[in-house]
Amino acid sequence: MSSPRATIIAPSILAADFARLGEEVRALETAGADWIHVDVMDGRFVPNITIGPEVVKALRPHTALPFDVHLMIAPADPHLEAFRAAGADWISVHPEAGPHLDRTCKRIRELGAKAGVVFNPSTPAETVEWMLDDVDLLLVMSVNPGFGGQSFMTSQLRKIERLRRMIDASGLEITLEVDGGVTAANAQSCRDAGADALVAGTAVFRGGAQAYADNIRALRNEAA
Numbered sequence: 001m002s003s004p005r006a007t008i009i010a011p012s013i014l015a016a017d018f019a020r021l022g023e024e025v026r027a028l029e030t031a032g033a034d035w036i037h038v039d040v041m042d043g044r045f046v047p048n049i050t051i052g053p054e055v056v057k058a059l060r061p062h063t064a065l066p067f068d069v070h071l072m073i074a075p076a077d078p079h080l081e082a083f084r085a086a087g088a089d090w091i092s093v094h095p096e097a098g099p100h101l102d103r104t105c106k107r108i109r110e111l112g113a114k115a116g117v118v119f120n121p122s123t124p125a126e127t128v129e130w131m132l133d134d135v136d137l138l139l140v141m142s143v144n145p146g147f148g149g150q151s152f153m154t155s156q157l158r159k160i161e162r163l164r165r166m167i168d169a170s171g172l173e174i175t176l177e178v179d180g181g182v183t184a185a186n187a188q189s190c191r192d193a194g195a196d197a198l199v200a201g202t203a204v205f206r207g208g209a210q211a212y213a214d215n216i217r218a219l220r221n222e223a224a
């Protein structure tokens with residue numbers, strides 16, 4: 001059931017040195033990252049506060065890599081335009097952030113970005129079954145959102161398999177991403193379950209900038 005496509009590696013800058021974010025983003029591009037994963041937290045939807053559109057805007061000139069913006073904010077709708085204008089290429093929202101998930105996804109696409117839906121560990125896969133036409137990305141959280149450095153929940157591998165079957169049956173071009181506690185040790189089981197894209201914070205930033213390239217290769221299960 002693994003995805004035939006090459007794995008997209010999206011380092012999460014939540015684990016970066018926030019005092020040198022521009023430099024860190026450039027180092028990730030040099031190290032072979034495919035996307036930059038940006039965790040936006042509002043202190044309400046999740047018990048942590050991170051960054052807003054102004055930081056995304058400041059980072060935009062530092063890399064041509066796609067910005068994969070993960071919105072852990074509620075409501076999300078009032079902020080979609082600002083993140084798109086700041087340079088977000090992919091914008092993902094949690095269904096629990098508002099009553100009209102389909103309308104939110106349509107709005108993200110209207111703004112010219114790719115629309116993503118995020119599944120908390122407790123969010124059922126069926127949430128998107130009737131609106132697959134309106135999404136470009138499905139993101140499975142393998143931790144409860146809010147912090148980096150947590151342990152991977154193997155229970156979520158079954159949800160990845162379920163969504164992979166749903167996507168394959170639909171024939172639609174939808175990327176399947178996993179986020180939270182992803183390491184070189186569990187990356188292959190994520191791929192085997194059907195994931196196309198892997199988000200990793202701790203596993204990429206460990207060891208400093210000179211280790212980023214090896215860490216990214218390890219997530220691809222490629223030799224150092």
Ligand code: DX5
Binds near residue numbers: 012037149182201
């Ligand atoms: C958690 C975030 C993740 C996190 C990943 O709420 O959505 O993107 O930063 O970091 P690690 O890989 O350290 O779990």
Ligand code: ZN
Binds near residue numbers: 070
């Ligand atoms: Zn994330």
